[in-house]
Amino acid sequence: MAQRYSSFDKGGRMWLLQRVTAAFLLVVLAFHFFLLHFVHHADEVSFLMSAGRMETLSYYSLMVLFLLTATFHGVNGVYNALVNQGLTGTKRTVIKWTLVAASVVLVLQGIRTANAWAGIPLY
Numbered sequence: 001m002a003q004r005y006s007s008f009d010k011g012g013r014m015w016l017l018q019r020v021t022a023a024f025l026l027v028v029l030a031f032h033f034f035l036l037h038f039v040h041h042a043d044e045v046s047f048l049m050s051a052g053r054m055e056t057l058s059y060y061s062l063m064v065l066f067l068l069t070a071t072f073h074g075v076n077g078v079y080n081a082l083v084n085q086g087l088t089g090t091k092r093t094v095i096k097w098t099l100v101a102a103s104v105v106l107v108l109q110g111i112r113t114a115n116a117w118a119g120i121p122l123y
Contacts, residue, residue, distance in 0.1 A: 014076065021073040028066045054117035067110040075099045 036045060053059045079099055087095060115122055 014080075018073065018076055018080075021069045021076075024069050025066075025073060028062065028069075031062075051117045051119070054114060055119055060114060060118050064111060064114055067107060067114070071103050071106055071110075075103050 036042070040049070054063065079096060082095060083092065112122060
């Protein structure tokens with residue numbers, strides 16, 4: 001029988017964060033799907049409607065939290081999948097810091113976009 005191997009320490013902090021972010025993402029994606037596919041159909045959604053939603057602090061906050069959560073969940077999952085495949089040494093360090101840098105760029109650009117939609121000045 002194959003042995004179970006995971007780079008996560010079962011019961012560890014990163015293991016828990018991966019599960020908590022997955023649960024949060026499921027709830028937010030369900031909200032998104034309901035709002036944009038049942039309440040408003042795709043052909044009714046416009047840039048102005050989206051900007052109007054982003055001007056609401058609760059929606060804006062939820063979308064920024066969604067961005068942060070999805071970025072962490074995705075990058076952490078990719079990194080641990082690579083570690084599970086045997087990534088070690090210098091390659092592991094390079095991949096880790098490349099993913100961290102890509103995450104920072106993604107989050108900064110995502111927040112800039114959210115701010116633009118919400119009408120928050122970028123300076």
